[in-house]
Amino acid sequence: MASTVSTPEATRLAASGTTTKTGRARRKGPYPYWFLLAPGIIYLVFFVVPTLSSFYFSFTRWDLFTSRWIGLENYRTFFAEQALVIGLRNTVIYAVLTSGLKVVLGMALAVLLTSKIIARGYLRSVIFFPVLVSAIGVGITFTILMNPEKGLINTSLARVGIDGPGWLTNPSLALVSVALVDVWKGVGLATVIYIAGLVSIAGEYNEAAQVDGASRWQLFRTITLPLARPATASVITLSLIGGLRSFDIIWAMTRGGPGFASDVIGSVIYKQYQAGFYGLSTAGSVVLFLLVTVIVVPLTRWLNRGED
Amino acid sequence: MRNTRGVVIGGAAIVFTAIFFLVPFAFILALASQDRVQSNELSFSWPRPFVLLQNIEQAFSARDYLMVIAFINSVILTVVSVAALVFLSAMVAYVWQRRAGRLGNVVGLLVLAGLIVPPAIVPTIWVLQGVGLFKTMPGLILVEIAYGLPFCILLFRAFIAGVPRELDEAAVVDGANPLQVFFRVIFPVLRSVMITVITLQSVLIYNDFQNPLYFLPGTQNATIQTTLLNYQDRFTSQYNLLFATILLVMIPPLIMFIFFNRKIVAGMAAGSVKG
Numbered sequence: 001m002a003s004t005v006s007t008p009e010a011t012r013l014a015a016s017g018t019t020t021k022t023g024r025a026r027r028k029g030p031y032p033y034w035f036l037l038a039p040g041i042i043y044l045v046f047f048v049v050p051t052l053s054s055f056y057f058s059f060t061r062w063d064l065f066t067s068r069w070i071g072l073e074n075y076r077t078f079f080a081e082q083a084l085v086i087g088l089r090n091t092v093i094y095a096v097l098t099s100g101l102k103v104v105l106g107m108a109l110a111v112l113l114t115s116k117i118i119a120r121g122y123l124r125s126v127i128f129f130p131v132l133v134s135a136i137g138v139g140i141t142f143t144i145l146m147n148p149e150k151g152l153i154n155t156s157l158a159r160v161g162i163d164g165p166g167w168l169t170n171p172s173l174a175l176v177s178v179a180l181v182d183v184w185k186g187v188g189l190a191t192v193i194y195i196a197g198l199v200s201i202a203g204e205y206n207e208a209a210q211v212d213g214a215s216r217w218q219l220f221r222t223i224t225l226p227l228a229r230p231a232t233a234s235v236i237t238l239s240l241i242g243g244l245r246s247f248d249i250i251w252a253m254t255r256g257g258p259g260f261a262s263d264v265i266g267s268v269i270y271k272q273y274q275a276g277f278y279g280l281s282t283a284g285s286v287v288l289f290l291l292v293t294v295i296v297v298p299l300t301r302w303l304n305r306g307e308d
Numbered sequence: 309m310r311n312t313r314g315v316v317i318g319g320a321a322i323v324f325t326a327i328f329f330l331v332p333f334a335f336i337l338a339l340a341s342q343d344r345v346q347s348n349e350l351s352f353s354w355p356r357p358f359v360l361l362q363n364i365e366q367a368f369s370a371r372d373y374l375m376v377i378a379f380i381n382s383v384i385l386t387v388v389s390v391a392a393l394v395f396l397s398a399m400v401a402y403v404w405q406r407r408a409g410r411l412g413n414v415v416g417l418l419v420l421a422g423l424i425v426p427p428a429i430v431p432t433i434w435v436l437q438g439v440g441l442f443k444t445m446p447g448l449i450l451v452e453i454a455y456g457l458p459f460c461i462l463l464f465r466a467f468i469a470g471v472p473r474e475l476d477e478a479a480v481v482d483g484a485n486p487l488q489v490f491f492r493v494i495f496p497v498l499r500s501v502m503i504t505v506i507t508l509q510s511v512l513i514y515n516d517f518q519n520p521l522y523f524l525p526g527t528q529n530a531t532i533q534t535t536l537l538n539y540q541d542r543f544t545s546q547y548n549l550l551f552a553t554i555l556l557v558m559i560p561p562l563i564m565f566i567f568f569n570r571k572i573v574a575g576m577a578a579g580s581v582k583g
Contacts (some may be wrong), residue, residue: 117315
């Protein structure tokens with residue numbers, strides 16, 4: 001199709017067409033704004049309207065049909081009730097922990113996979129595949145693997161004489177365990193982003209530095225790390241947004257338990273919704289929105305400073 | 309020297325990834341192939357007897373073939389949402405990229421907001437109820453489209469920036485109207501980025517759990533992911549069937565991955581760097 005249009009004759013016609021009056025009049029023609037109509041309406045109705053109205057409903061007691069203004073009460077509950085405060089704190093811990101680990105491990109794996117080793121294609125595929133599989137499936141599988149007595153992880157540790165912990169049953173460990181599974185599932189994406197960043201760094205830098213006698217660690221510190229900065233910025237931004245919103249894996253593995261030990265805002269929103277506290281649940285959505293905006297927007301600005 | 313080093317480090321990496329990344333999948337396959345008694349031991353042992361096919365058959369037929377209904381629902385959801393996303397986001401990206409202006413800035417702002425802002429769930433249910441689409445497949449599809457648009461538009465826009473304007477202009481001179489210019493000239497050129505969008509969004513929407521959970525509750529409406537969660541509670545003493553279900557759920561992404569490995573990886577890397 002493309003080749004038939006871009007024949008010399010068509011190009012010549014186009015060139016002459018733009019010089020005529022009709023051609024100039026038509027210039028704006030093939031980009032009509034009504035192309036935006038259908039997607040615009042869908043986006044407005046199902047994303048923009050709910051987002052904007054959430055601010056109103058978060059100040060109400062609400063049963064989907066009638067809403068009554070109760071001022072800041074939902075927010076007061078959110079920051080006063082222990083279970084909900086834990087959820088707030090856990091959300092930040094979870095997001096920071098997962099994105100930190102994804103940056104470090106993704107970078108390390110990308111350096112490994114861009115060096116001269118065997119089986120690079122296979123290794124990349126194996127590390128990336130978990131990104132594509134169902135979070136629920138992964139969550140259930142690791143819940144079984146982390147079973148304190150019968151699970152494969154602790155029985156393997158027992159063989160080398162280590163007494164494995166109750167990964168998901170110990171309240172102070174449950175959130176970290178789920179975060180580790182999240183990293184297992186998501187590190188492939190970070191790795192791929194870093195690989196794309198690293199291969200775009202010109203080889204001459206490394207060669208020149210090697211000629212000057214720089215060590216491997218110096219090469220990494222002074223060349224790879226600074227030049228991979230855009231990749232780092234995307235990995236951090238993506239995994240922070242994903243981490244703050246996370247729900248699927250946590251719900252499949254612990255349902256926020258034991259107690260409220262691994263609750264995050266996402267699971268709090270669902271629990272309050274199930275309990276019929278629609279106003280409170282919506283306040284959770286607004287808190288999540290504010291949290292994402294307050295953390296991610298300035299951070300992205302800072303990470304991308306000096307670019308463009 | 310260099311080569312030995314590469315073999316040693318590569319070999320170590322193969323062993324490491326086998327332990328951390330292949331064992332969990334082998335474990336799924338093992339439990340899915342064991343009989344009920346053995347699978348309840350939760351041990352990573354060789355299945356005796358090997359009853360994978362029987363387990364899959366039982367996982368399918370459980371609860372009046374709920375899995376079959378769930379698969380059909382998931383396929384409808386994925387195919388319709390992705391098809392609509394491809395057309396709608398390509399059209400937006402095309403007009404946005406070609407026609408700079410105030411409306412273009414508004415589009416840019418909305419796209420950026422869509423990538424960052426987490427959706428407000430209960431108000432979305434309220435809107436769905438208002439238009440009579442709560443607990444319906446069309447409602448869920450529209451929500452998936454709304455959530456998927458920003459990322460798809462960005463991918464298409466980046467690609468369209470590399471398509472010469474002369475193509476559109478030549479078609480106009482040949483007497484094509486805007487629809488013809490878009491569908492006959494631009495759309496076919498987008499083939500490569502389209503494959504990326506299709507594979508990426510298919511995997512995302514097929515794996516989506518949260519939106520079906522909220523917007524399409526009810527057994528008859530079950531998608532594959534909500535059914536899987538349901539079976540987690542139901543099959544607590546039949547781990548062979550639970551893991552046969554997990555195996556089934558993971559097969560479509562595996563097939564996608566085998567055929568479109570490079571496209572998916574390239575798309576995810578490119579999209580995230582631009583986004």
